[in-house]
Amino acid sequence: MNRWGAVFVILLVLGTGWIWVSRLPAEAQSVQRNAEPAIGHPAPDFALETLNGENFSLAEHRGTPVVLNFWATWCGPCQRELPSLQAASERYAGQVVIVGVDQSEPAETVQRYVDELALTFAIPMDTDNEVAHRYNVVGMPTTFFIDADGIIRSTWTGEMNSVTLAEGISTIFP
Known part of the structure; x- marks a missing residue:
């Protein structure tokens, strides 16, 4: 030929x-992705083991507003916003639950990072990214602001500073 x-x-x-x-x-x-959990709709429940071996279930925190953040140690914007999340966890202790769901990293890597930054809020380990998929997380960091009734009131994709974090918290806590 x-x-x-x-x-x-x-x-x-x-x-x-x-x-x-x-x-x-x-x-x-085209590949269809489930829509991101919508503002005004219930947050999908999940249960994961935390970095310190405890069980974290979103449903157990009904009655308290929750800031649900998806992050990883290799993510630069995540690294920069973690101190703001730690400050918020101290400021709103007992009033708002701050949760940092780590994405599929070895526990030893995460533990070193958590120790270095002295993070005290819950760090559930999403080892297989199942929860991130349920929340349709496509970039990190991604944060969901969930009210005391378990309803998503606001979301933020990308790095937050203390001002944007406070704005998000104001949607779930007076």
């Missing part, structure tokens, strides 16, 4: 493939 014949065959295959794909229903053409 000469060079032009090979080009023709390749174009024919590509054209046929394009026509075939264009006839598929729209839902078959």
Whole structure:
């Protein structure tokens, strides 16, 4: 087969493939992700083991507002916002639960980092990213502000500073 014949065959295959794909229903053409848990709707419940071996269940904290943050030690924006989360956990102790869900890292790595920053809030370990998938976390850090009734009132994707964190907390705590 000469060079032009090979080009023709390749174009024919590509054209046929394009026509075939264009006839598929729209839902078959793209990967569908579940919508992010919506503001005004219940936060999906979960239970994970924390870094210190305790069990953390979101449902156990009904009646108290929750700041649910997804992070990792390798994430620069996460590293920069953790001190603000720690300060909030101290400021709102007993009134707002601050939770930092770590994403699929070895416990030893996370423990060293938590010790270095002297973090005292709960650090559940999402070793298989199951909870992150349920919350449709596509970037880190991602934070959900959940009121005392378990309803998501606000979300934030990206780095928060103390001002944006306070604004989020104001949506769940007077």
